Amino acid sequence: MLGQAVRRFTTSAVRSSHYAEGPGKNLPFSVDNKWRLLGMMVLFFGSGFTFPFIVVRHQILKK
Template identity: 80%
Template sequence: MFRQAIRRFTTSAVRSSHYEEGPGKNLPFSVENKWRLLAMMLAFFGSGFTVPFLVVRHQLLKK
Protein backbone atom coordinates (compact mmCIF):
# COMPACT_ATOMS: atom_id res chain seq x y z
CA MET A 1 0.00 0.00 0.00
CA PHE A 2 2.71 2.48 1.02
CA ARG A 3 4.92 1.56 -1.95
CA GLN A 4 2.06 2.05 -4.36
CA ALA A 5 1.47 5.56 -3.00
CA ILE A 6 5.15 6.40 -3.43
CA ARG A 7 5.19 4.96 -6.94
CA ARG A 8 2.10 6.99 -7.92
CA PHE A 9 3.63 10.16 -6.49
CA THR A 10 7.00 9.76 -8.20
CA THR A 11 5.53 8.98 -11.60
CA SER A 12 3.12 11.91 -11.39
CA ALA A 13 5.98 14.21 -10.32
CA VAL A 14 8.00 13.18 -13.37
CA ARG A 15 5.07 13.69 -15.71
CA SER A 16 4.22 17.11 -14.30
CA SER A 17 7.72 18.53 -14.69
CA HIS A 18 7.86 21.39 -17.19
CA TYR A 19 11.59 21.47 -17.88
CA GLU A 20 13.13 20.77 -21.25
CA GLU A 21 15.20 17.66 -21.61
CA GLY A 22 18.59 17.30 -23.19
CA PRO A 23 22.22 18.15 -22.57
CA GLY A 24 22.73 21.62 -21.15
CA LYS A 25 19.03 22.33 -20.66
CA ASN A 26 19.14 21.93 -16.88
CA LEU A 27 21.94 24.48 -16.35
CA PRO A 28 21.31 28.01 -15.03
CA PHE A 29 23.31 29.49 -17.93
CA SER A 30 23.38 29.09 -21.69
CA VAL A 31 25.97 26.89 -23.37
CA GLU A 32 24.89 27.76 -26.92
CA ASN A 33 27.49 30.49 -27.53
CA LYS A 34 30.92 29.05 -26.69
CA TRP A 35 32.69 32.44 -26.70
CA ARG A 36 30.21 33.98 -24.26
CA LEU A 37 30.52 30.87 -22.08
CA LEU A 38 34.31 31.17 -22.17
CA ALA A 39 34.17 34.85 -21.17
CA MET A 40 31.75 34.11 -18.32
CA MET A 41 33.88 31.23 -17.04
CA LEU A 42 37.06 33.34 -17.21
CA ALA A 43 35.34 36.13 -15.29
CA PHE A 44 33.95 33.74 -12.67
CA PHE A 45 37.08 31.69 -12.06
CA GLY A 46 39.43 34.63 -12.68
CA SER A 47 37.74 36.77 -10.04
CA GLY A 48 38.03 33.97 -7.51
CA PHE A 49 41.72 33.66 -8.30
CA THR A 50 42.64 37.36 -8.34
CA VAL A 51 40.63 38.68 -5.37
CA PRO A 52 42.98 37.22 -2.70
CA PHE A 53 45.98 38.81 -4.39
CA LEU A 54 44.24 42.18 -4.57
CA VAL A 55 43.28 41.95 -0.89
CA VAL A 56 46.88 41.17 0.10
CA ARG A 57 48.16 44.06 -2.04
CA HIS A 58 45.66 46.41 -0.45
CA GLN A 59 46.70 45.32 3.04
CA LEU A 60 50.40 45.73 2.26
CA LEU A 61 49.94 49.21 0.79
CA LYS A 62 47.66 50.41 3.59
CA LYS A 63 49.38 52.72 6.06
Protein backbone atom coordinates in the same frame (compact mmCIF):
# COMPACT_ATOMS: atom_id res chain seq x y z
CA MET B 1 -2.83 4.83 3.27
CA LEU B 2 -0.68 7.92 3.73
CA GLY B 3 2.25 6.16 2.07
CA GLN B 4 0.16 5.34 -0.98
CA ALA B 5 -1.04 8.93 -1.26
CA VAL B 6 2.52 10.24 -1.08
CA ARG B 7 3.66 7.71 -3.66
CA ARG B 8 0.84 8.69 -6.04
CA PHE B 9 1.61 12.39 -5.59
CA THR B 10 5.36 12.02 -6.25
CA THR B 11 4.72 9.83 -9.28
CA SER B 12 2.25 12.31 -10.75
CA ALA B 13 4.62 15.22 -10.01
CA VAL B 14 7.43 13.51 -11.89
CA ARG B 15 5.18 12.68 -14.83
CA SER B 16 3.77 16.20 -15.08
CA SER B 17 7.15 17.94 -15.15
CA HIS B 18 8.22 18.91 -18.67
CA TYR B 19 11.86 19.85 -19.02
CA ALA B 20 13.86 20.04 -22.20
CA GLU B 21 16.25 17.18 -22.66
CA GLY B 22 19.72 17.17 -24.11
CA PRO B 23 23.22 18.36 -23.30
CA GLY B 24 23.34 21.73 -21.58
CA LYS B 25 19.58 22.03 -21.05
CA ASN B 26 19.74 21.33 -17.30
CA LEU B 27 22.35 24.02 -16.56
CA PRO B 28 21.52 27.41 -15.01
CA PHE B 29 23.34 29.21 -17.85
CA SER B 30 23.33 29.02 -21.62
CA VAL B 31 25.99 27.07 -23.49
CA ASP B 32 24.73 28.02 -26.96
CA ASN B 33 27.16 30.91 -27.52
CA LYS B 34 30.68 29.62 -26.87
CA TRP B 35 32.27 33.09 -26.79
CA ARG B 36 29.82 34.40 -24.19
CA LEU B 37 30.35 31.22 -22.16
CA LEU B 38 34.13 31.72 -22.39
CA GLY B 39 33.80 35.33 -21.23
CA MET B 40 31.59 34.38 -18.29
CA MET B 41 33.97 31.60 -17.24
CA VAL B 42 37.00 33.92 -17.47
CA LEU B 43 35.21 36.50 -15.30
CA PHE B 44 34.03 33.91 -12.77
CA PHE B 45 37.30 32.00 -12.35
CA GLY B 46 39.47 35.07 -12.92
CA SER B 47 37.77 37.03 -10.14
CA GLY B 48 38.24 34.13 -7.73
CA PHE B 49 41.91 33.84 -8.68
CA THR B 50 42.76 37.55 -8.45
CA PHE B 51 40.85 38.30 -5.23
CA PRO B 52 43.62 37.02 -2.86
CA PHE B 53 46.23 39.12 -4.67
CA ILE B 54 44.08 42.24 -4.36
CA VAL B 55 43.58 41.58 -0.64
CA VAL B 56 47.32 41.09 -0.07
CA ARG B 57 48.12 44.30 -1.98
CA HIS B 58 45.57 46.17 0.10
CA GLN B 59 47.08 44.84 3.32
CA ILE B 60 50.62 45.75 2.25
CA LEU B 61 49.66 49.31 1.24
CA LYS B 62 47.51 49.90 4.33
CA LYS B 63 49.04 52.14 6.95
